[in-house]
Structures are given as C-alpha cells and as structure tokens.
Ligand SMILES: CC1=C(CCC(=O)O)c2cc3nc(cc4[nH]c(cc5[nH]c(cc1n2)c(C)c5CCC(=O)O)c(CCC(=O)O)c4C)C(CCC(=O)O)=C3C
C-alpha cells in the first residue's frame with residue numbers, strides 16, 4: 282500500500298528572474314534555438330514573469346487533499362516538478378526524510394509520448410538516484426486521456442464556451458481542439474513499438490472525438506499549438522492560427538477552441554490561445570470562445586482519487602476510448618521496453 286501521493290508536473294517561473302533559468306532547464310540539450318527561447322521569455326514577461334502553472338497545481342493538490350480527507354484515505358500529498366521549484370529531487374528527499382517508503386505519482390499530463398509520459402519516468406528515476414538508497418519506491422499512474430471525468434469536464438467546458446458566443450453565431454460555430462505540437466518523429470515513436478506508433482496524436486484525436494460527441498457536436502477539427510524547435514524539423518500541424526485563416530477563408534464566423542491537450546490554463550493556454558489565437562480570430566472577423574480546462578473542476582480531483590483506487594485494485598479501470606492507455610511504471614522504469622524512445 283502506498284503511503285503518499287506525489288503530484289509531478291512541468292514547473293514554471295514564479296518571478297521575472299526565474300524565467301531564463303527555467304527555460305534553460307526546459308530546453309537543456311534539446312536544440313531549441315535561442316531566438317525561440319527569447320520569444321517565449323517575452324510571453325512569460327507579459328504575465329510579470331509568473332507562470333500560472335504552479336498555483337494551479339497547488340489548487341489541484343488542495344482539492345485532492347480535501348477529497349482524500351472526506352474519503353478517510355490517509356495519504357499525504359507532495360508536489361514536485363521537472364523544470365522548476367519545488368524540484369522533484371528536493372521533494373523526493375523530503376519524502377524520504379518524512380519516512381515515506383512507497384508513493385504513487387500522479388503526472389499532470391494525460392498522454393503517452395516522450396514529453397507527456399516517458400520524460401516523467403526519467404524525472405522519477407533521476408530524483409530517486411539523487412536521493413540514494415533510501416529513496417521511496419515511486420509508482421507512476423497511467424495515462425488518463427479518456428477517463429470519463431476528464432471527458433465530461435471538457436465537454437461541459439465546450440458547452441459553456443458555446444454560450445459565450447454571440448447568439449446568432451452559435452449554431453454555425455466550428456469546434457476546434459488543440460494540443461501541444463511535438464516533432465513528427467517523436468509522435469511516430471510514441472507508444473510501445475508493437476503498438477505501431479503515434480500514440481500521442483492517436484490519444485489526442487480520440488479524446489477530441491469523445492469530448493465532441495459528449496458536447497453534442499457532429500464534427501470537429503484537431504489542430505496543434507506551441508510549436509518549438511528549429512524550423513527545419515517537422516512538427517505536428519496545422520497550427521491553430523493557420524487553421525483559423527483556413528476557416529475564415531471557408532466562411533466560418535465563429536469557433537470554440539478546446540485545449541484538450543492541457544489539464545490547466547497554463548502559459549500555452551493563456552498566451553498562445555487567449556492572446557495570439559484570439560487576436561488572430563478578431564483580425565479575421567471570427568467570433569472566438571475558448572473552453573476551460575479541467576484542472577480547477579472538482580471532477581479532476583475525483584479523477585485523481587479514482588486513478589489511485591484503480592491502481593490499488595479497489596475499483597475497475599474507467600476508460601471510454603479505443604486507444605490504449607499505458608504509462609504505469611515503477612521507480613522510473615518506463616512502462617514497456619522501447620516505449621516512447623526518441
Ligand atoms: C507534449 C507536451 C506537453 C503536454 C504534456 C505535459 O503537460 O507534460 C507540454 C506541456 C508544457 N510545456 C510547457 C512549457 C514549455 N514547453 C517547451 C518545449 C516543448 N514542449 C514540448 C511538448 C509538450 N509540452 C516539446 C516537444 C518541446 C520542445 C522541447 C523539448 O523537447 O522538451 C518550452 C520551451 C520553450 C518553447 O520552445 O516553447 C516551454 C517553456 C509547460 C509549462 C507552461 C507554463 O509555464 O505555464 C507545459 C505544461
């Protein structure tokens with residue numbers, strides 16, 4: 282039985298001086314051009330050098346703690362990140378000092394793929410080896426891209442966004458899903474080799490299909506956002522802004538954008554969508570409404586509790602999708618041999 286839960290996330294700057302060191306941590310050894318780093322630093326500076334992500338994760342933790350208390354489950358919740366404080370290495374050291382011997386790890390990514398899954402296993406392995414022989418055993422929870430509570434939360438958010446559009450444009454509104462782009466080669470390698478690849482984009486497409494159906498839409502589009510890396514490397518496309526141009530050219534005058542690839546309103550959502558894409562839509566004369574993310578919905582904390590119960594064998598696995606869900610691994614050993622290599 283686990284004696285703690287660790288919420289493991291990406292991390293983000295909390296003051297202007299954090300921005301560059303944070304970006305250097307994120308892109309270490311990744312070949313992201315300096316110009317892109319400076320542009321992204323600028324995005325953070327529009328928000329005073331503070332990413333919303335850490336505060337949103339603290340809210341998730343508060344909600345999870347409350348639900349654990351009301352279910353009379355005694356599981357302290359810890360917070361650690363890959364790229365910024367509290368760093369996972371420091372958190373796992375604290376867990377050891379507190380006498381934690383075995384913990385479950387909830388990642389704030391619902392997806393398979395290198396960035397969304399395998400890299401979190403690597404974070405776990407790195408933190409445990411930094412802490413040494415008394416490090417707690419850490420079991421990462423599964424990919425939850427198609428959990429009924431995630432789908433229901435996004436579907437309700439889509440409905441609420443439709444209601445924000447001008448009344449005379451609601452019926453013709455196009456539903457557009459977005460997720461973080463990744464290099465095409467990384468997507469091709471996503472999932473266990475025997476699974477045929479593209480696990481990330483397949484799961485995103487399946488989540489979009491489930492949310493669209495639950496929200497009562499007969500059709501929808503799936504596009505990508507927040508591309509990084511050198512321009513000669515191909516990434517998943519089209520980009521959301523290019524797609525808005527194509528929609529305008531086809532006569533679309535209203536869109537609902539659902540950031541299905543993100544659990545919270547972090548910087549990619551509040552900058553790339555609420556700022557850049559919404560400005561692009563305004564230029565094109567398209568009415569624009571952005572659906573909320575599930576992180577602050579009480580159902581998200583419930584989802585975390587369900588994943589813990591599933592992992593302990595207390596309840597059956599709850600999934601709606603036809604694509605697989607992997608991602609469970611112990612002590613940073615990735616779920617399958619050769620999974621999500623890049
Ligand atoms: C699939 C995926 C998710 C979703 C799964 C998950 O949630 O884990 C995600 C989430 C996030 N990505 C984030 C921020 C950044 N991602 C970057 C760069 C990259 N992301 C990538 C992929 C993903 N990223 C990739 C392939 C790169 C290229 C470099 C590399 O191969 O690693 C860069 C570098 C600058 C840039 O190039 O944009 C930044 C600053 C934040 C925090 C935002 C905040 O502060 O609120 C979050 C939640």
Ligand SMILES: [Fe+2]
Nearest residue numbers: 396461507549
């Ligand atoms: Fe990213």
